[in-house]
Amino acid sequence: MVASFLVAVTVGTLIxxxxxxxxxxxxxxxxxxAIRFTFFQSFVSAxxxxxxxxxxxxAFFRQDFIGRNILITLLGAPFILPVIVAILxxxxxxGSKGILSQLMGFSAFSIYxxxxxxxxxxxxxxxxxTRLLLQGWGSIPSEQFxxxxxxxxxxxxxxxxxxxxxxxxVIPGVFLIIFLICTTSFAVALTLGGGPKATTVELAIYQAxxxxxxxxxxxxxxxxxxxxxxLIAVLSIWIAFPAxxxxxxxxxxxxxxxxxxxxxxxxxxxxxxxxxxxxxxxIRGSGGLFLLPQxxxxxxxxxxxxxxxxxxxxxxxxxYLASLIVYSSKVYEIFGYLPIAASPLVLGTGLxxxxxxxxxxxxxxxxxxxxxxxxxxxxxSLRIITPAFRDLENSFGRLANSLNLVGWSRFRxxxxxxxxxxxxxxxxxxxxxxxxxxxxxxxFSNPNHSTLPMEIYRLMxxxxxxxxxxxxxxxxxxxxxxFWIFDKGGRINAIT
Amino acid sequence: MKILLSIFFTLVAASTAxxxxxxxVYAPDYFTSEWGPGPKIKQAFEKICDCDLFYVxxxxxxxxxxxxxxxxxxxxxxxxxxxxxxxxKLGIFEAHEQDTSSLSIPIKWDDKIFLPFxxxxxxxxxxxxxxxxxxxxxxxxxxxKDDIKVIIQDPRTSISGLALVLWVKSIYGSKSxxxxxxxxxxxxxxxxGWSESYGMFTQGEADMVLSxxxxxxxHIIAENDKSKSAAIFSEGHYFFTELAxxxxxxxxxxxAKEFMSFILSETFQRMIPTGNWSFPSKLDRNKLPDEFVNLxxxxxxxxxxxxxxxxxxDIVIQEWLTAFQK
Numbered sequence: 001m002v003a004s005f006l007v008a009v010t011v012g013t014l015i016x017x018x019x020x021x022x023x024x025x026x027x028x029x030x031x032x033x034a035i036r037f038t039f040f041q042s043f044v045s046a047x048x049x050x051x052x053x054x055x056x057x058x059a060f061f062r063q064d065f066i067g068r069n070i071l072i073t074l075l076g077a078p079f080i081l082p083v084i085v086a087i088l089x090x091x092x093x094x095g096s097k098g099i100l101s102q103l104m105g106f107s108a109f110s111i112y113x114x115x116x117x118x119x120x121x122x123x124x125x126x127x128x129x130t131r132l133l134l135q136g137w138g139s140i141p142s143e144q145f146x147x148x149x150x151x152x153x154x155x156x157x158x159x160x161x162x163x164x165x166x167x168x169x170v171i172p173g174v175f176l177i178i179f180l181i182c183t184t185s186f187a188v189a190l191t192l193g194g195g196p197k198a199t200t201v202e203l204a205i206y207q208a209x210x211x212x213x214x215x216x217x218x219x220x221x222x223x224x225x226x227x228x229x230x231l232i233a234v235l236s237i238w239i240a241f242p243a244x245x246x247x248x249x250x251x252x253x254x255x256x257x258x259x260x261x262x263x264x265x266x267x268x269x270x271x272x273x274x275x276x277x278x279x280x281x282x283i284r285g286s287g288g289l290f291l292l293p294q295x296x297x298x299x300x301x302x303x304x305x306x307x308x309x310x311x312x313x314x315x316x317x318x319x320y321l322a323s324l325i326v327y328s329s330k331v332y333e334i335f336g337y338l339p340i341a342a343s344p345l346v347l348g349t350g351l352x353x354x355x356x357x358x359x360x361x362x363x364x365x366x367x368x369x370x371x372x373x374x375x376x377x378x379x380x381s382l383r384i385i386t387p388a389f390r391d392l393e394n395s396f397g398r399l400a401n402s403l404n405l406v407g408w409s410r411f412r413x414x415x416x417x418x419x420x421x422x423x424x425x426x427x428x429x430x431x432x433x434x435x436x437x438x439x440x441x442x443x444f445s446n447p448n449h450s451t452l453p454m455e456i457y458r459l460m461x462x463x464x465x466x467x468x469x470x471x472x473x474x475x476x477x478x479x480x481x482x483f484w485i486f487d488k489g490g491r492i493n494a495i496t
Numbered sequence: 497m498k499i500l501l502s503i504f505f506t507l508v509a510a511s512t513a514x515x516x517x518x519x520x521v522y523a524p525d526y527f528t529s530e531w532g533p534g535p536k537i538k539q540a541f542e543k544i545c546d547c548d549l550f551y552v553x554x555x556x557x558x559x560x561x562x563x564x565x566x567x568x569x570x571x572x573x574x575x576x577x578x579x580x581x582x583x584x585k586l587g588i589f590e591a592h593e594q595d596t597s598s599l600s601i602p603i604k605w606d607d608k609i610f611l612p613f614x615x616x617x618x619x620x621x622x623x624x625x626x627x628x629x630x631x632x633x634x635x636x637x638x639x640x641k642d643d644i645k646v647i648i649q650d651p652r653t654s655i656s657g658l659a660l661v662l663w664v665k666s667i668y669g670s671k672s673x674x675x676x677x678x679x680x681x682x683x684x685x686x687x688x689g690w691s692e693s694y695g696m697f698t699q700g701e702a703d704m705v706l707s708x709x710x711x712x713x714x715h716i717i718a719e720n721d722k723s724k725s726a727a728i729f730s731e732g733h734y735f736f737t738e739l740a741x742x743x744x745x746x747x748x749x750x751x752a753k754e755f756m757s758f759i760l761s762e763t764f765q766r767m768i769p770t771g772n773w774s775f776p777s778k779l780d781r782n783k784l785p786d787e788f789v790n791l792x793x794x795x796x797x798x799x800x801x802x803x804x805x806x807x808x809x810d811i812v813i814q815e816w817l818t819a820f821q822k
Contacts, residue, residue: 030817088695096645096684097700112685187688190650191696195686196820203688207652213561213582295530353562454525460691462531463714463773465698 031204031221038200039228041114041189042182045121046175052122053129053174054167056270059263060130061137071267072134073484075274076127080432080479082453083187084460085472089277090120090192092284099280112194120192121185125178127274128429132177132383135422136170137163139391155258170387176236177383180229180340201225205343215349222346229341230334237333281472288470296455296471300478303452306366307434307482310373314430315423317374318381322389325382336382339375344437347372365449373437377430384426385419392418428486432479452478518548519751522560522567524574528553533771540763547751560586565745570752573613573740573759577799578658580610580739581806590744592756599760599778602797603735610739613759614774616708617733617794618659619726620646627703633730634667638678645684647693648706651813654689656736660706661812662805663734666798672812676819686820709733709793714773716787725792732796737777 027035060072078086094100094111111119140162148158186202201221208217324332339347351368392415400406400414436453450458452475459468519541528534528551538549552569557579560567565588575583583589591608599605601615620637622630627644631637637644649657661676668675684702687693697705704727715721740759742752758764762783765776769788781789800808 030814033821084692084695087692088699091696091701092699095696095699095701187692190653191685191687191692193685195680195683196650196652196817203650203653206688210555210558211652211658213558293530349558349562356563356566450529455529457691458526458529458531460695461526462529463694463711463718464531465695468695 027220027224030199031201034199034201034204035224035228037198038183038202038225041117041121041193041198041200042179045118045125045182046178048118049122049125049129049178050133050171050175052126052270053133055262055266056126057130057133057137058163059266060134063260063263063267071271072131073480073487074278075270076131076429076432076483077278077476077480078123078274079125079127079429080436080483081124082436082456082472082475083185085281085456085475086120086124086277087188087191088284088469088472089281090123092280093277094119099276110194111192114193114198116192116194117189117198120188121178121182123274123277124188125181126270128380129174129178130270131425132174133167133170135384135425136166136387139387140166172236173383173387176233176337177340177379179232180337180379183225183229184340184343201228202343202345205345209345209349218346218349222343225343226338226341229337233334233337233341237330278476281469281476285469285471285473285476288466288468289473290470291467292470292474296452296467296474299450299455300452300474302366302449303435303475304478304482306369306373306451307431309370310377310434311427311430311486313370313374314377314381315427318378318385318426319423321378321382322386325386326389326393333382333386337379340379344372344376347375369437369451370434373434374430376437377426377433380429380433381426384429385422388419388422389415424486424489428483431486432483435475435479435482516547517748517751518550519545519748519755520550520552520568520570521755522552522554522556522569522572522574524556525553527551527574527772533767536767536771537764540767541755541758544758545751545754547748549755557583560588564588567743567745569743570746570748571740571742571755573738575610575739575741576655576659577610577737577739577802578655578662578805578809579802581802583741584609584802588743588745589741590746590749590752592740592742593753594756594760600775600780601735601737601777603799607739610741611756611759612737612777613740613764614768614772614777615735615737616710616774617797618656618663618736619707619709619711619728619733619794620704621697621707621711621724621726622704623700623723624725625723630704630725630727631729632727634664634675635731637682637727637729638675640682644682644704645702646679646682646704646706647684647696647702648686649690649693650686650688651809651816654687656690656706656708657686658809658813659734659736661816662800662808663798664816665808665812666734666800667731673815673819676816677822680820680822683820708736708774710774710788710791713769713785713787713791717770717785728792728794730795732798733794735797735799738772738774 060068081089091111092098094116096110098111110116144162145158148162151157153161183200184202186200186206189198189200190196190203192198201224205218205221205225208214208221318336321332321336325336348368351372355364355368396414396418400410405414452471456468456471456475459465459471523534526532534551538551541547541549556572556574560569560572560583563569564586567588572583572589589609592611593608594611596605596607596611599612601612605612624630629642631640631644637646648660651657651661661672664675664679665672685696687696690707693705694707694711696702697707707726709726709728712724712726715724740756742749742756746752760778762779765779766783768774768776768779769785775784775788
């Protein structure tokens with residue numbers, strides 16, 4: 001049912017857009033360039049993020065130190081920033097007048113260009129990749145490490161026999177999800193790419209929609225985007241190696257004794273890279289935080305409620321889809337990725353066209369934001385929950401079957417206790433993502449029902465940069481707190 | 497329960513029977529926000545009209561194109577001349593019947609459908625404490641040996657970006673592509689919208705930013721900061737005006753007409769300078785805030801009618817793209 005819902009909304013809204021097509025013409029040269037660039041930058045960004053995430057997540061897995069958990073939470077923050085805030089944060093660090101060029105004293109380095117796009121996308125997605133890989137590392141039972149130790153494995157043996165199979169299993173999915181996120185980015189790509197050379201398909205969709213209002217182009221470009229993402233999705237699901245470890249006894253993770261220095265270098269570099277732009281927003285925004293009028297606080301509250309509702313919906317749909325994937329077929333995984341490949345703009349337009357005849361769009365602004373945000377969160381949640389779900393069924397499924405543990409009791413006694421951690425993490429991510437999303441609300445927007453990201457844009461268009469930074473800081477703090485609460489909540493008394 | 501329900505419905509019926517008429521106004525998001533002119537205008541109009549003014553905010557053009565003749569708008573406010581060609585073709589607007597002979601805008605206005613409520617020009621804003629010798633003409637900017645870095649908006653996604661390429665076209669005509677090539681070397685980056693550009697500029701990222709001649713007024717009046725100025729170019733500046741129109745499907749045509757005439761009233765016009773940070777379309781110069789009177793203004797105004805803007809936009813965007821992708 002959830003699968004058909006996702007298909008219905010993704011494809012249905014697209015059809016609604018297609019129905020308004022008035023003629024068809026081939027792709028222009030500009031659009032081909034956009035397709036090429038989108039594919040290229042998404043591929044490189046995803047590859048770099050994943051490659052860098054391997055040593056970083058390994059370091060976090062192997063080492064223990066004071067503040068490790070807080071650092072892991074904080075490192076997740078770039079991923080949830082609203083685009084405009086992230087751009088300004090990055091520029092405060094890497095821009096031509098940023099602290100980096102001031103410290104280094106050379107201005108020859110310019111962030112603007114393809115490398116800028118990739119830098120920004122790595123900044124957004126490295127934390128996600130790190131967290132997902134960290135989860136992968138955690139899925140290797142500690143008994144296996146002990147076994148390796150007793151067989152006097154060298155670090156190379158450990159890597160080949162324990163870590164590599166895990167990476168082969170986890171990486172295709174992580175790569176896919178980052179690839180998908182990068183394809184739909186456009187404001188970041190344009191700004192840091194230095195101009196029209198960095199045009200993505202999503203920008204072409206936006207242009208066709210907002211400027212030319214050429215719905216046939218919107219539809220064609222959306223289909224191309226879906227196909228491009230579909231291709232990568234099929235490939236990555238197909239090459240994902242099945243790797244399975246026998247269930248362990250949930251002993252604590254082993255702390256490594258070797259390679260400490262290297263691990264801490266990885267952690268330090270990642271921290272500096274990810275935290276600096278956030279720190280700049282903190283410094284820049286702390287002055288404006290107290291200038292914020294009451295109405296901004298109300299929008300913040302509204303954002304929190306929308307985010308919580310979207311998270312609830314996303315979690316339920318994800319659990320259902322995950323169970324379909326685990327119990328029936330891997331094919332269902334495709335449905336989970338559909339929403340992210342569809343541009344939120346197309347989803348929003350489709351919903352608008354469908355609903356306009358029936359109700360006042362302003363009235364369904366918040367409900368539609370909830371639904372679309374929830375859909376946008378499913379791919380991430382699915383990525384987090386499914387592997388853990390599959391592991392637990394592999395390890396305990398047969399035992400549960402023999403005990404005739406089915407339905408609610410299976411969920412209550414087997415699935416929930418063991419999935420609490422991943423569910424908490426995915427809920428945390430969903431809530432934070434929904435907080436920062438501007439998405440569809442632009443079309444449906446209702447002046448009295450604004451969300452916090454909208455208020456940031458409004459403050460900026462009204463020249464009020466200080467307050468805008470203050471509001472951005474507020475958003476950042478709220479998102480991180482909500483993320484932390486869910487993530488932490490999922491770990492209390494959790495077995496894994 | 498039944499009694500409660502019937503009481504409820506009677507109350508609802510009664511309240512709708514006595515409810516004031518509602519005027520639905522579609523406006524851009526910045527206009528209706530707490531920091532835009534919208535809320536004050538609503539308040540002032542409701543005082544005189546004995547009605548409720550209800551704003552619907554968001555992207556105007558996509559919305560009107562989707563809704564077409566079924567639109568619920570009585571009045572649409574915030575379109576500009578570079579997009580009105582398409583809006584007019586929708587056939588959903590009605591003549592405003594206002595006297596436009598004595599407007600305080602720098603061009604002649606005789607459009608029967610669209611009524612200007614404010615105006616400004618596109619211009620590059622710079623920090624006069626850092627850039628001591630700003631270019632005095634577009635030519636000077638394009639050919640300057642100095643390493644001036646500019647941030648502009650993308651004409652494919654931003655209305656001010658579109659105004660820039662039309663501005664260049666109106667100066668350079670058939671040589672516009674060459675001008676874009678020169679401009680490209682001065683451009684630090686291109687952003688999706690005005691906010692990103694202006695945000696980056698105020699962080700000190702670039703020397704100049706594409707904005708409006710009236711932008712410095714905000715910094716002078718609201719922040720008491722005189723460091724931001726508009727570079728005035730001798731070739732002239734592209735005129736930018738925002739418009740309002742009433743729909744022919746309105747259920748409250750009288751009210752809509754009242755609002756159209758309210759737009760040109762002094763009450764409304766006086767709210768524009770410090771509410772929208774632009775010049776009002778019908779207000780004597782001596783009623784403007786001093787800071788606005790003292791703003792440096794271009795001697796020459798360049799302007800494309802909506803037909804011309806429509807004719808050139810695709811061509812000029814393509815020229816811009818070709819030049820910037822080199």
